[in-house]
């Protein structure tokens with residue numbers, strides 16, 4: 001539905017928005033699924049500095065949700081809150097609630113290690129351990145104490161297949177993960193993240209350190225992963241957000257979630273001027 005602001009916008013302005021970044025419909029066009037992660041009035045502080053300010057969001061299951069916004073607006077902070085990676089930062093404090101299937105992950109009875117089994121993470125820079133390809137993938141299962149409960153060989157193969165890496169490495173599983181190319185290393189990290197069979201995969205700029213071909217493979221992979229997992233991805237690349245995500249959340253300075261909607265709406269008909277300015281490159 002056209003907003004009042006939209007009606008005031010000139011045709012030229014509207015075409016600028018749609019030609020700068022056009023959202024491609026994913027094959028998961030209906031985003032009305034259950035929210036797997038829900039935040040209510042989520043504030044995050046580092047010491048006295050507020051990095052997130054009253055964030056309310058519901059992240060749909062088995063969809064790709066992109067988090068975009070200018071540098072320092074709190075994207076990584078938000079991502080790290082979801083599986084309590086922020087616990088490792090002494091000065092960090094979280095207020096409000098962050099529900100995973102309705103359970104506040106900051107309740108005292110939540111075990112962060114168990115939480116991270118359900119909510120895995122992939123970082124900007126591929127960070128395989130200096131171990132064999134096999135052991136990199138098996139690590140996630142071993143650290144969760146699952147080694148004796150599963151057929152490790154089978155699970156390693158399943159994870160490497162899931163990360164679209166099996167065909168390239170199945171004859172060198174004992175080689176070091178560090179000997180792979182950057183793109184392969186990142187897919188190895190994705191295999192490590194999916195090995196414990198999480199529900200959610202958090203990705204913090206997973207392609208920004210890769211060349212365009214390797215980045216494109218990861219984008220294709222993310223599309224496949226969304227069939228089985230809920231993916232939340234921080235990206236500086238708006239074309240990427242438009243290409244691969246179903247929903248997009250726009251954070252702006254001050255840790256405010258300014259707009260959150262279907263990706264097509266964010267890129268083609270955003271409600272807020274500041275969001276339009278950001279996605280058309282007027283700032284950020």
Ligand SMILES: Nc1ncnc2c1ncn2[C@@H]1O[C@H](COP(=O)(O)OP(=O)(O)OP(=O)(O)O)[C@@H](O)[C@H]1O
Nearest residue numbers: 046051069070071072073074075076077078089091
């Ligand atoms: N470990 C930390 N200690 C103190 N302040 C931090 C820490 N991490 C982030 N901040 C501050 O919190 C705010 C949000 O940072 P964050 O890294 O979440 O933003 P971002 O949007 O992911 O930025 P970028 O796009 O540059 O990665 C910034 O002001 C940053 O300086």
